[in-house]
Amino acid sequence: MSSKATSTTVSDVINAHFTVLTRAEKQLAETLLDNYPVSGLGSITTVAENAGVSTPTVARMVQKLGFRGFPDFQARLHQELEATISNPITKHDRWAANAPGTHTLNRFADAITSNLRETLTQIEPQEFDEAAALIADRKRSIYLLGGRITRSLADYLFTHLQVIRPGVTEIATNASAWPHYVLDMRQGDVLILFDIRRYEQEMVTLAKSARERGVEIILFTDRWSSPVAKSASRVFRSQIEVPSAWDSSVVILFLIEALIEAVQSSNWDETRDRMKTLEGLFDSTRIFRKPV
CATH class of the missing domain: 1.10.10.10 (Winged helix-like DNA-binding domain superfamily/Winged helix DNA-binding domain)
Structure with a gap:
């Protein structure tokens, strides 16, 4: 080889x-x-x-x-x-040394397309469906947490799941507060974690603590796989490298949006009722501008 x-x-x-x-x-x-x-x-x-x-x-x-x-x-x-x-400077230097002489947009598009293709070949549809079923089960409470960069992905998924179903909690980023969340976790609940290189040590501790309480852990990580994977029951590994000093979240976001659709479709009647109620609350508070 x-x-x-x-x-x-x-x-x-x-x-x-x-x-x-x-x-x-x-x-x-x-x-x-x-x-x-x-x-x-x-x-x-x-x-x-x-x-x-x-x-x-x-x-x-x-x-x-x-x-x-x-x-x-x-x-x-x-x-x-x-x-x-590798830190961002090392990543940038490695890419810069091998960067083709094309526009940044083209290089990014090629890298993202390749990342998406390779990621999808490694994901089992059955595992994806099982993860969606766990999240859609309203008997289970859902908890989410992301890292320094991936917290925005956790927040994005949290915002949508909060509309789709009750019992969804976004864990505060302060690690000293995590035991308070674990205290409320019950067997069968779901903890969704996002952890890509450079992996965050505290996440391993959180995952172990949650696993000991019988919590199902769904991990979104990179192709090298976060150490959290040892405690996870479902692991989705994405290709994240692009011609940049930073890793890309595009493929992970694609998986999140596909997961959102799968979850909302599985309980559409209940989701639709929640959406109607939420829209009524929006109207009463005049958060959004309405056409004249």
């Missing part, structure tokens, strides 16, 4: 080959995935010892996964780790 940049991560490759691995190789794979990607960055001897397998087992498995050898395997892990911790 070439070590050049690819949209498929090493964890994707491991999961795709898991059923054909031997018992020892599966033990190694589980160890690698448990603290991914750090668990694969030591020497081949260290990786083998941590997994309780032999060094030949490590060598055989990485070749079975399609890598030329352990150094090629580690090179891919290093590429992924570098990509997830």
Whole structure:
């Protein structure tokens, strides 16, 4: 397998080959995935010892996964780790060095189109439908939270869900207040989290606390996957790289809007009644300008 940049991560490759691995190789794979990607960055001897397998087992498995050898395997892990911790300046310099000589609009359009296409090929419609059903279930309370950049996405989804159904709460960004929200979470409730690189440590703690209370966690993240994924029951990974110092939220927003439609359509009669009531409230408060 070439070590050049690819949209498929090493964890994707491991999961795709898991059923054909031997018992020892599966033990190694589980160890690698448990603290991914750090668990694969030591020497081949260290990786083998941590997994309780032999060094030949490590060598055989990485070749079975399609890598030329352990150094090629580690090179891919290093590429992924570098990509997830890159700051905006590093991202800009990397793109600028390889930017084609076309207008920014064209470069962005090409990148976004490619991101959307690749993301959709990796999303299972059944998993999307299951997530929509969880959110549409009015017996469940819904909680939402985004990070420093993605909080606007959480707010966008919250605003729409609040119209569609009752029992929707947007969690305050102050981490010290989060235990108060977890206190009210019940088994079967839904916590929707947005976490893309550079992943936020507090989110992992929140997700673990909510999971311990039996909360269903839906995560929107990038292709490298936030550590929150270990606690999530539904994970939607999007391609986010564009020719910019910043990552793109376009594909995640596409998924959000598709999810909004799926949820409102599943309970349209109730949603329509709420919308009518809300429009009446708007009229009474004269928030919006009406045509003369």
